[in-house]
Amino acid sequence: MMSSTDLDAVMTELGERARAASRILALTPSAAKDKALRAAAQAIRIDAKLILAANAQDMEAGTAKGLSASMLDRLMLNSARIEAMAKGLEDIARLPDPVGRSLAEWTRPNGIHISRVAVPLGVIGIIYESRPNVTADAAALCLKSGNATILRGGSESFHSSQAILRALKGGFTACGLPADAVQMVPTTDREAVGVMLRLSDYIDVIVPRGGKSLVERVVAESRIPLFQHLEGICHTYVDGSADLEMAKAVVLNAKMRRTGICGATETLLVDAACAKTHLAPLVAMLIDAGCEVRGDQQAMQADGRVLPAAEADWSTEYLDAIISVKVVDGVKAAVDHINTYGSHHTEAILAEDAGAAEAFLNGCDSAIVLWNASTQFADGGEFGMGAEIGISTGKMHARGPVGVEQLCTFKYVVRGSGQVRPG
Amino acid sequence: MMSSTDLDAVMTELGERARAASRILALTPSAAKDKALRAAAQAIRIDAKLILAANAQDMEAGTAKGLSASMLDRLMLNSARIEAMAKGLEDIARLPDPVGRSLAEWTRPNGIHISRVAVPLGVIGIIYESRPNVTADAAALCLKSGNATILRGGSESFHSSQAILRALKGGFTACGLPADAVQMVPTTDREAVGVMLRLSDYIDVIVPRGGKSLVERVVAESRIPLFQHLEGICHTYVDGSADLEMAKAVVLNAKMRRTGICGATETLLVDAACAKTHLAPLVAMLIDAGCEVRGDQQAMQADGRVLPAAEADWSTEYLDAIISVKVVDGVKAAVDHINTYGSHHTEAILAEDAGAAEAFLNGCDSAIVLWNASTQFADGGEFGMGAEIGISTGKMHARGPVGVEQLCTFKYVVRGSGQVRPG
Structure with missing residues (x-):
């Protein structure tokens, strides 16, 4: 020394x-x-x-x-x-x-x-x-x-x-x-x-x-x-207007394509307006794909295999085949949840309603916001920027890739x- | 308390x-x-x-x-x-x-x-x-x-x-x-x-x-x-190719228009190639306008009223009717002096030679570099940006006004x- x-x-x-x-x-x-x-x-x-x-x-x-x-x-x-x-x-x-x-x-x-x-x-x-x-x-x-x-x-x-x-x-x-x-x-x-x-x-x-x-x-x-890039606590929000088939494809990719990268979705938010039709199929699909699901009361009711989520789950970057699932009351509640528990990295909305999408894209205080696309696109190469040296979750000078x-x-x-x- | x-x-x-x-x-x-x-x-x-x-x-x-x-x-x-x-x-x-x-x-x-x-x-x-x-x-x-x-x-x-x-x-x-x-x-x-x-x-x-x-x-x-904006140790360099009348007008303005603002020139660098013709008139003009001149050996020889500059003068922001004056050997030496003693704020070159000007503009590691214009233009209003909240001498996110x-x-x-x- x-x-x-x-x-x-x-x-x-x-x-x-x-x-x-x-x-x-x-x-x-x-x-x-x-x-x-x-x-x-x-x-x-x-x-x-x-x-x-x-x-x-x-x-x-x-x-x-x-x-x-x-x-x-x-x-x-x-x-x-x-x-x-x-x-x-x-x-x-x-x-x-x-x-x-x-x-x-x-x-x-x-x-x-x-x-x-x-x-x-x-x-x-x-x-x-x-x-x-x-x-x-x-x-x-x-x-x-x-x-x-x-x-x-x-x-x-x-x-x-x-x-x-x-x-x-x-x-x-x-x-x-x-x-x-x-x-x-x-x-x-x-x-x-x-x-x-x-x-x-x-x-x-x-x-x-x-x-x-x-x-x-x-x-x-x-x-x-x-x-700096501390964490990627990324969210996918399924709006009441979302197409279920598109939501299933995008959520599966966002969580499971690679679970260890910073753009992997860690929390799935589902609009109360479509919980009846969309929640059970999304949760079942994730569990069938080998993902552990930790959910709120409604998610647990939708599928008996869902484990209870603790408060800490909403701010955890699993980097693993685990996801937290919560039902929220519309796009505003989704944005509030993300701005409270997220890490300002990458968030996606699945929606057919353009107004809901714009509210989400404008409201989330994150480096990357996506409409009808997977959070796993958070990557300099996927953005067409060539190689990247990292993804910044700070707001100063550089943000994102x-x-x-x-x-x-x-x-x-x-x-x-x-x-x-x-x- | x-x-x-x-x-x-x-x-x-x-x-x-x-x-x-x-x-x-x-x-x-x-x-x-x-x-x-x-x-x-x-x-x-x-x-x-x-x-x-x-x-x-x-x-x-x-x-x-x-x-x-x-x-x-x-x-x-x-x-x-x-x-x-x-x-x-x-x-x-x-x-x-x-x-x-x-x-x-x-x-x-x-x-x-x-x-x-x-x-x-x-x-x-x-x-x-x-x-x-x-x-x-x-x-x-x-x-x-x-x-x-x-x-x-x-x-x-x-x-x-x-x-x-x-x-x-x-x-x-x-x-x-x-x-x-x-x-x-x-x-x-x-x-x-x-x-x-x-x-x-x-x-x-x-x-x-x-x-x-x-x-x-x-x-x-x-x-x-x-x-952050710590200091404005701004320089004006008079190249061998400079027009003397333009240099006189710009140097006088750069130093004396307002001495208390961060864009005021604090050090005048004169190319050895034009010291014989340009140094004495520039120094005399400044002293006649009420400016104290602290110079190197050559500046002191050019005008008996010039006081000796100490090493500390090259890195001093006077914010007053005082200027340090030094003869340097061409544009490269001017750039080296500025990058060593300056505060990365604003620097100007007076030159007719476009090659010398480009070498200066590229070489100075400063927020604002000017060719044939006064350093006192370092201002958001003068740049047409409307009001400014300050001038940044950092390189991250914001630089200059x-x-x-x-x-x-x-x-x-x-x-x-x-x-x-x-x-």
Whole structure:
């Protein structure tokens, strides 16, 4: 373990190097960035054996440490996963450059021309846990958007991430980009995260990627703005006007397609107006599909297999084949429930009545609201944004999927001919 | 002074009321908001005598407390200032509604239609010092953008702000808006600010408006995102290609039009390539206009009246008739100086050479960059944005002037016809 003085010095130097690299990256043309991303993809393919050897070291340590099977699966790399990482870099190279876009422009009566232009944020800090592929994905999205990156991976994936980092750096520097475009905190010391979260002079935004306890620590300690995503307590509301067949198809997908992703529906709300016809078939369908249903009184009456829901169920992200079910009195009550118990992530309404749908879409204070579509569409790729670095449940700067455009800020560029301000 | 338990309870109740009001305001149509703003303007005119009486109380206390003449001037209200406040509300009523704008929309191959729609941030906390008119300005900008406001004014202006608040609330409620659309922290207890800065469940963004020490405290303590503006250390760089007459006019305006505003130039950088011809006339002009010049060796040689600049001068916001002057070796050195010593606010280049100008505009990591125009244009009104709540030197969400559009966030609205996500 480093002394805290040494740690401060190490982290400050990382920060200074990242800031210097960010100045260069901000001015690097699209073609050079894309070439570097393709070179990094090639370097990862060439280094595949080294990366697999480093991963074997991590897997051995993880097994000895008694990591769960699902943790070990997240940590594990094989040839297919390495190829997917390399392809991911090439996909990001093909995205349009988000830097330099004119977001708005106008001319004032005095003749000055003002444009709002997208520019990189600067330096982005990524704090993540076991999945080593985050190293490549996150660094590539940041580079594409002209940012320097400081990575802080989990201790479990330390060797794998270092090996991936070496390949990335090799590809980037071979194309003339600064070696400090992407750096990794060189210690797994837990204290390093605390120091990183105070480096507000050098890091412009922190993206925590991991479980609730990691994100909660980052939220509590950070002096740096965050793209945070604490939980996805997503709702699907079946309005009285909903078509039952469509509702069944969408609810089944929203809950059961993948239960472990943040866009999975955790609570089903059913309008009292259609409870008689829609509640029993929806609940039976979910239970028959292997989903545990925890419901209110009416849901329990609709199907004897429904377990009683406790108050805590309404604010629980199960990430599993479990759903809570409640009958509510119309769209307004559904919106109130969602704004009270939800996490401002993603909510869907099933309805044929356009007025009910608009009330729901306007009323829910969430990043993504859907009408007659599955909450599982909450994803940057499904939105057509290319890859994403996460989904933000905050309201500031980025909300919903965070892709390369959200990794930019803007500046105002004013062009004049000698104008001065009167008065 | 309240006990800390009482203070927590009072502040939490303020927060809950604001959140409830924000849900209503988010759905309030433009016409209703504009009508309420005009009614509030009328109420301020009708209550002018009460406001002036409250202000007299504050002025008396301030005089007894020994406030400086400039503090007292900021605190003072008269008929003209009250009329300006009322007119300001009417101006804000006339701005286009920023809520509900479609920021982007597209259809995916599977038929789902996605739009990114501007929505209010929610609850905005304003922490300000002596100027009581901030009460009306800030509350009106927040209401226009569909947000609820929690105001925390300075103790010096407490009675004046309370009287203005009563008028605003009267106007708002007469038009059917919730009374809690705008609230004020009911105590001048310093601890209340600390509690407010931790109310992250109820306040979405904090805007500190005041001097450096207030802003520094808020930055250090806040658990809520900020629109912060710490300092305006603005630069004007005179490139070797600059026209001397244009440079003289723009530099004089940038420094001397008003020395106390954040967009005033604090450092003049002169290209070594034109130092022989441009430096002495620029320095002499500034000194002749009553400006103290603190310069490097070359500036001192150019004019015997120039005082020596210390290292600290390069990072000082004078807000006064003082300027620091330095000769730099071309545009790259100017950009390096600005990115090292500046505050990322506003920088201008004077140049005829378009290549030098583009290098400067791209290279400076600042909210506003200008070519052949005065830094004093750094202002929401001058940008055509209507009123502003401040100028942000942060990079997240808002950068530069913060007007009603920046007081909004967005949500993704997805409209489908029963689509489910495959795979």
